[in-house]
Amino acid sequence: MSDEPDFEMEVVRNDELDSAGSDSNSETPSHRGEGEADDSDSIAADSDSREQGGEMGRSGRSSGEDDGNQEVFGLGRVPDDWKIRSLPKVAVIEMGSSPPSATYNEEGEGLPFYQGNADFGHMKPKVSTWCSDPVKTADRDDVLISIRAPVGDLNIADEHCCIGRGLAALRPNGVNGLYLYYGLAQRSRWLARLASGSTFKSVSSADLEKVDLPVPPLPEQRKIASVLYAVDQAIQKTEAIIEQAQRVSRGLIEKLTMWGIGHSEFKKIDVTPKFLDVEVPRKWEKVSYAEVTENITYGFTNPMPESDYGRWRITAKDIREGKIHYDEAGKTTEEAYRERLTGKSRPEVGNVLVTKDGTLGRVGVVDRQGICINQSVASIRPKKEKITSEYLALTIKSPLVKKLIKSHNPQTTIGHIKISELAEWEFPLPPVEEQNEIVRIVDSVREKIQNERNKKQRLQRLKKGLMQDLLTGEVRTADRAIEVLEEVQAHG
The missing domain is CATH 3.90.220.20 (DNA methylase specificity domains)
Incomplete structure (x- = not known):
């Protein structure tokens, strides 16, 4: 696998973009109900009324105002054809609640149960506990956000699941779910500033409601999400290679330190x-x-x-x-x-x-x-x-x-x-000569692991730079340059 993900991206600056919101190839998201608006119409038709944004919002905006101010706290100015929306305008917020401990089990009875970011993996959570009588749940494709220390970590639910008090579920409403995921990832450090509590830092539903997100037209959301998702997939593949090589390394050490090399x-x-x-x-x-x-x-x-x-x-x-x-x-x-x-x-x-x-x-x-x-x-x-x-x-x-x-x-x-x-x-x-040969074999696998770790770091730097460019509108995606991935299309 090459160091970079397998996609092409042609970008233009704001003043060079021709009708970024139009995309004749866009399709109605598969999860929408009958009669719901498609593409950016679902956003444009929604009123722009919102509560005062506080630290996370636009200074001076009051409920119902749309003053044309395109400044987002912490991100700066965004393109004029983008909306700035508070989180409740783009997602249904469901705060988690811990069910009785007697309902927990490890036998797969009930729904997968996620209590906090300790259950998070790369984009999707890892299940180790189930709940037979859930109190609060998240739907498949909901964005899961950690609301207790560390605040702001994110995953995407891959099935209907139970969520504990350390998480909230964000159900996309009129936006692409993967764009919502990446947009929140870009805003997570500002969300962490709202966390309160001397022992366990946490945020409330009221805090979440203060989060502002820049929202481009839906076709552009999908293209931005496609670029970032492609990089994430490359990172995930690299992580899988690292994990496999680590298993090989552990197996080699256990075998070679007990039985050596080629003894009869x-x-x-x-x-x-x-x-x-x-x-x-x-x-x-x-x-x-x-x-x-x-x-x-x-x-x-x-x-x-x-x-x-x-x-x-x-x-x-x-x-x-x-x-x-x-x-x-x-x-x-x-x-x-x-x-x-x-x-x-x-x-x-x-x-x-x-x-x-x-x-x-x-x-x-x-x-x-x-x-x-x-x-x-x-x-x-x-x-x-x-x-x-x-x-x-x-x-x-x-x-x-x-x-x-x-x-x-x-x-x-x-x-x-x-x-x-x-x-x-x-x-x-073993004799010193065989010690050296055993070390050489183990080191060759460790070198492979380190090379993959270096590749992962390069991909993470690439993703960080792309998020800064694309999620602020500093770089706009030309229509012909970005193919919308099926996985992204499935999220709205």
Whole structure:
């Protein structure tokens, strides 16, 4: 798949557009009832009366006014042939409500139940819970919006479903549903400004009613939505490739750290916990972490001063996906780094960092000088003649060590690995030459994953730029340039 989605877009500026509202090929949306108006007529025929917009509205507009002011708060001026509508004018708002917990189930009884943005996927929600006696529901193709922290996240319902108090359903009324979705996505950060509450930020139905949306003629809505939907489909395909490659990577690590590469003879060894018998290649040896490392320590326990230009302070949140994310880590002062920290809090290049509190077992290899770690991270210094840094990191992901981590954290709210226990854990170890070959195989898949992540980031940047251009009318779509996708047409 190419880096860019498979569509062509020819654009012209506002003063070059010829009758953007006319589209002889547009069809009546399939979900409309008999006798309803088609295309932009359904919008133009609707009165432009609305409540005062507050922070999200047009300054100075009162109910029933249409003063020709085309300014939208946070977006600027929009084309003269576009309408500016409050959300109640383009969608029916249905606030969610949580049903009794006794009606929840995981057996598929009743309607899919979505409580908040934790149930959201890429454009469509992911069902894990059902409700046998729903209180509030959303219809297929309704836009679902998170109204409790984080406020403004969006999905589209792909079937009739139950919605809890963390969501509202927006039923498109006279606008294309996908255009409504993208228009709200462009406005979500302004909606978040209306959120109130010290513990859980949330917005009310009254807050939603203050949201203004620029609304072009319906044919143009469909073309804008088609461009953005095409990019979203490319993003979704890339995400699927990443997920598949991650599964392959996990499978390789589990297989190669237990059985190696192309061995025909195996032996049984007993390892912790409780002398578990496992089969490993005959030439491999059983070792503990204490035997193959020079030291295992953890970082500072007291708060360190923050600085914009000092040394990196690596905590558990900065270690994921097999890497240390220095760009997201905080920093501490040079003075504190040199005077307040001991050597154990300052891991050397080649040390393996392991998250030992909270989310356990994430790893990364230190590849630069001048970092420090806090107590949520363990630092392991390998004996190079015994084990490489990269292979040591892989062993933490092996089935044996995963089982050890789980066995030492039964049903705990916040996980923890004790350094003394980690030192005693045993695992099978191949010769250094085979370690390097195993790492090379795993790295080749990881490189594929990183390439796809980079592609996804490029597509996300493309989508962001297109949203800014198209949803504000800064760039207008020429009639001949954009094919309306069937998926978009199905949403009105």
